[in-house]
Amino acid sequence: MPELEGHKKEMFADSYLFKSEIGMYSTVLPEFERVLRQADTKLHGERIFHSLEPRQVMIFEDLVEIGYFVVRDRAPTFEEIRRAYLKLAKCHAVSMKILNENPDFLKEYTLGLFGLCAMMEDPIMASGMAPFIELLGKVPEFNKYKPYFEKIKGNYLQRVRDIMEEHRENPRPDGYYVLSHFHEQ
Structure with a gap:
């Protein structure tokens, strides 16, 4: 949740989004990771800590240490875009597999x-x-x-x-x- 007062914090303050985020990182993505591990694929960085009270916060491992980076002051390369879409495609494929096999797993999302x-x-x-x-x-x-x-x-x-x-x-x-x-x- 944005800490600073302003447009984003105001827009999302009373929404379900942050609770959904915690569920995504604590339940959904680990299950996606389990399925993808069978294909030797790592999906995401680990969530180290999360809380809804007294503040809504999530802390993750440093993604730079596992090879991720933020593209700044330039357009992404074809290879960077390809890798991002490949991750997205794998995530969508796993979600479709899980939705077909166990639709209740993703019902709250x-x-x-x-x-x-x-x-x-x-x-x-x-x-x-x-x-x-x-x-x-x-x-x-x-x-x-x-x-x-x-x-x-x-x-x-x-x-x-x-x-x-x-x-x-x-x-x-x-x-x-x-x-x-x-x-x-």
Whole structure:
């Protein structure tokens, strides 16, 4: 949970997100790790400590020591992007396997960001399409994409929510559902 007062702390203060995070790192990811270990794959760094009270906090091992790094002041290389997507694909594959074999295991992790009223009403989300479309018009190589985004600007947020919440609100028998766990720095 963000320590500093401000937009992020306000938006997530009364949400289920931090409790879900602790469950992800203490229950879900260790099970994913167990499955992936059979394929000689390490998924994540270890969680060292977590608490909900008196403060919401999680402490992890130093990921730099196990080969991770933050890309700063440059675009990621093709190889860095490939490795990130490979980890993501493995995580999604394991979640699909677990969902098919034991759907109850992930039942308490069905709520996502787009189920939060605060996210749907957030000014960045609710009014972010107009500046994005404007940016597309200012960059010559992106200008060709502008008509596609202009076409969806009126209902994109609801469409994103419908897609992200489909598994919970309107599951399709032929749908492919995976656990998506996302962080933004």
